[in-house]
Amino acid sequence: MTEEQKDLQHPQRKTARREMSRRQFLSYTLGGTGAFMVGVPILYNLRFAVDPLLQKKEGGEWHKVIEANKVTEEPQSIKFKVHVVDGWYESEQQMEAWIAKDANGNIFALSPVCKHLGCTVNWNGNPDYQNQYYCPCHGAHYTVDGKQLAVASAPLDEYTVRVDENGWVYLGDIKPNTRVK
Template identity: 65%
Template sequence: MNDHTNQETQHHGDKPVKRREMSRRQFLSYTLGGAGAFMGAGMLVPMVRFAVDPVLQPKSQAEWVKVVEESKVTNEPKSFKFQVHQVDGWYESSPELEAWIAKGPDGKIFALNPTCKHLGCTVNWNGSPQFQNQYYCPCHGAHYTIDGKALAVAPLPLDEYEVKIENGFVYVGQLGPNKRV
């Protein structure tokens, strides 16, 4: 008897064990695929980091911006424009913003953002003859008190800038929710 028949008779009804071997083609496919994936990840990780890095940076507080002399601020709100320097990711710009600045009944100076809280149009002081001594939004008829409290249409009061007085000048800072109403 030859060896092949001897092995079959020894296992006596058991299925013969097959050894699974990797072919040369499979080895090269796995090796080249793994190396390609490693190099691809090596190129992709810096690109993802570059795109995501600005999002991970802590947000800085707004800097104080000199807007107007304190002597020019009256009890009636006046519009003053000012520029801020801002960085959005890698884009730097200096947009011109606007604030309505006035003295309250307590004598303290406050500044309101003129963006309507309804749909983002710009409000004006005494912008409508129908609503005297109020901020009025021409887009949808929202109107606000001198302190920025919403009287109609808008769901929230006008936002308020932080204000400080230094060396006879009014400075505005971070924009936030209205604390006057």
């Protein structure tokens, strides 16, 4: 009888075992432990970076600022407070908006932050630039709709505006200016 025939008749025949050396065992054990110790922090950091991107975006908060019948075509500065949560630190942040009506009677609100370097613009802040927003830091100025005329590279941002059934104006999130082309 040949070896092949013997193998077919006795399938449970013992095969030669290769034993693992002590060096291989330590190598596998230390390699696995090292991979685990490196992999877990990488996994947590990856989750930390990706998790905010996967969160469902909620609509912003609305802030009651002024009665609609008090808004005129002349822009007026309105200050309001926003509740801010930054990690474990909670605070009230003072915000500002320039609110006015356009020729059609629609209420709009612009951010006072200059698009040049972030200074605060003022309406009629310079006698040389009447009926314009003016930035005292570097001379940027804007039209009543927020269109940049000099120095700044972009128009003033605008707030999302909502008027409720009781005649109050609410301001929401800041967005890029949609009033100018």
